[in-house]
Amino acid sequence: MMMLGHLLYLGLVNLGRNKWAQVFTIGAVVFVSFLAGLFLLLLYNINLAVTSTQDKFQYQVYWEKGLPEQDVAGQWEEIRSWDIVSLKTFTPEQALQVLVDSMAGDFDPGHLSRSNPLPPTALVEISLGVGDPDQLAKDTLYRLEELPGVERVSYNPLQMDMARTWMSITSRIFWPLIGFMFVITCLVVANTLKLNQINRREEVEILSLVGASSWYIQFPLLITGALQGLLGGLLSILLLKGLQVMIKDLLFFPPLWIRIEFLPPLYTVSLLSALTGVGILSSFLARSKD
Amino acid sequence: MMMLGHLLYLGLVNLGRNKWAQVFTIGAVVFVSFLAGLFLLLLYNINLAVTSTQDKFQYQVYWEKGLPEQDVAGQWEEIRSWDIVSLKTFTPEQALQVLVDSMAGDFDPGHLSRSNPLPPTALVEISLGVGDPDQLAKDTLYRLEELPGVERVSYNPLQMDMARTWMSITSRIFWPLIGFMFVITCLVVANTLKLNQINRREEVEILSLVGASSWYIQFPLLITGALQGLLGGLLSILLLKGLQVMIKDLLFFPPLWIRIEFLPPLYTVSLLSALTGVGILSSFLARSKD
Amino acid sequence: MIRVRHLSHSFGRYWALKNITFSLEKGDFLFLTGASGAGKTTLMRILHGSIPLQRGISQIAGFDLGTITPGKLHQLRRQVAIVFQDFRILSERTVWDNVALPLVVKGMVKTQVQKRVRAVLRGLRLDKKSWCLCREISGGEQQRVAVARAVVVNPKVLLADEPTGNLDRNLAMQLMDVFRQFHVHGTTIVFATHNEDLIKSQHNAKILSLKEGAVVDANWPLEESEA
């Protein structure tokens, strides 16, 4: 037990040797994981933005022309009672107004309003957040189409494709990225440990010659690796948080209105433990003879 | 002269020592610069996409209602002779048709066409690629407004803002990113050189004791650093090219139609020379005592 | 305590040891002599387990070097201490740390360690240099640190490879006194040296002379009486 404490202490002492090399390494670990964290932050925020708009799905519903206003209004009430996000309704008059507004200045709708060519319409927005989005989208489509008096329901299938594409891109980039981060960190940490070890080669040999067990020799190296990973990770998370605070409002303007959020705790904790693990791993890597 | 060749050779020989450490380092350099290259590639391509749409600027031109068709057509011809990218023209009939098409199915435009409320319009697209975009946009606006019979010219000022915002974001990310890449690469290369040097410490000391000049001792280290940077850079560019070929068509679908392009030669060459420079730089860093 | 039979060792095609046979009992004192390159260091390193045994039989302090596993080697080395010809001390540590190392590595309690280290350093006239770094002491002082590190564990067998090469006559004699003390208390000692004065100074010592890897002379019967 006392021995274990002693070995832990030796691992810590190791960090004090080759000071410059340690600084270089932890620096490199910091920068690498910072870069990776930045990438993560980017993806995470784009993801937030995409899902907050793209998991909603819109239908444009057209009723038959000339339907009594009360009937249509009744159906609007019904739709409103469904599990939807929002409903925008347009009587033929409102639709015409929108149309006219979108046109050049002094366009007189007078004669149009007398024989309005437009049907009543509504814009229904639902959330695809829960369950199978495909099924949900289809179900809602049927329900809308089966409302009496509804002539046509249009929607943009591309909208869903976009969201899906984004997800597939992220997942394609995400894991390779994380993998990369690991490999680099591993390489960098292993490199210093290697250096540490080469530097300690004589010491290790002498330790073994005076009767130290290989456990006594290897364990401190492992601790050193873990500490390097952990320290580098902590510093890079601090840096990242600083950056996030600085650029929080960078995209907070029309039409984006995106606030850059920090990574959730789960992410940061896994980042840290991953880096620590990598540090330990590389202490094994460093044992390879050269 | 012969001495110089001998020293170059020594630098090369250095690469052969601490083989694992060299592999780790060049590996780390490769991955770091690959990551940076990936970032560059991403930015470069988004930039391409943004500028290919955003450096164009659109005006919607509305003529007075009831203007003789020939007059308007004559002006269209004139606009077409300007230095513009594209011109889409709409007679009142065409405009109505577009309007009708955009509406629900069986909407009868019969009575509208008899007293068409819409004016002749045109969509003018110019390129802001050369000169001062603000000035160019204003000039074209005046020219269009001064055409006889033009009632109003509208445009979306946000369009330019978006492009500007993007540019400002990229330039904010770009240089820090490049800086980071440098720092990491520097750290990683310096680390190995440090290792190399610690490993050679005895040799260096002995060389000095038997009468070697400090030039004889330092120059090979410099060569080693440069070679590490260069080699790492070359490998990472190869990797990047491979990736680009693989993901070229990842975004080639509607509505993006983006083909991911490789970095232009200027970029790759500067990347390589920068990495080589960093290698040399870090050979100086590695000289710091610890 | 030590039993070597038909031991041969080659580095590549060069035979550094040729068919060596001898035995030592507990408490024996052996001088190993021979010209430079005769194989003295090689023999010591085999007995200490730092070069694997190639041919023949070699037993020391109850361990068989032909069958010992790497995991057990450190146990052997806690019984069999060695003074290397090139010292092998940690130049960046203090004299004290170097001498305490074999005890610390065993997990001995601190007060014990201090007592032992202090005694040994005093015996070798190193007490004034305790807190000097080993790269900052003279050649002869380094050599004595190497000796101190070996004797501090109170080994069953003490292998000393040319431990007086950097010492003047006085110190060499003092060092012999230290060795004799251990010898008296039952430590088996193998002492490689070129110094004939030292050999003469020790009575009832066994002497083994090597030449180009083979035994050329010995002052006691090498073959065991096959009882």
Place this chain on the structure above:
Amino acid sequence: MIRVRHLSHSFGRYWALKNITFSLEKGDFLFLTGASGAGKTTLMRILHGSIPLQRGISQIAGFDLGTITPGKLHQLRRQVAIVFQDFRILSERTVWDNVALPLVVKGMVKTQVQKRVRAVLRGLRLDKKSWCLCREISGGEQQRVAVARAVVVNPKVLLADEPTGNLDRNLAMQLMDVFRQFHVHGTTIVFATHNEDLIKSQHNAKILSLKEGAVVDANWPLEESEA
């Protein structure tokens, strides 16, 4: 050739050399003696420029160690060769490479280098070990490599710090022969040793004895006649 006046040197608060004064002419042969820790190595290292001069005057082979710049040190070291007590040879290089090193570093042409190295290795009985790595040769062989590397440059001054500690009597005498050859050709030699037989074997040699950093004995007048 060597002129040392009132030279003192301290490591921290410890005075390793105290007010040393002596002079050597071209072709002198000096034995430097003294117990372990007397300051022999320190004096040699100052003369070689590996420890900066603190107090007093020290001139060697036309260089003044008080005013020499780091950029000129390598020129001094091409005239003044040293055999270190701890050898300082490159253990991962071959014997040949180690001995050729000072010549390669000067930029000497290859054929010259070969001729010289071969001659020196033969003189020190190392020709059979030319292509062995230095970590794979015996202690005495390493010591001779260190000597070979020093004499190969044909130095004006040869500083040898305990160059026979790992050699048997025969080899020590052979090494003395090599030194004598250089001596005859005009090399100034400073030889630190504990071996009294060696000192006796050399006639007309000067002898300087140190004790705790001070000169306690010398067989020639130390103070220059202030002409």
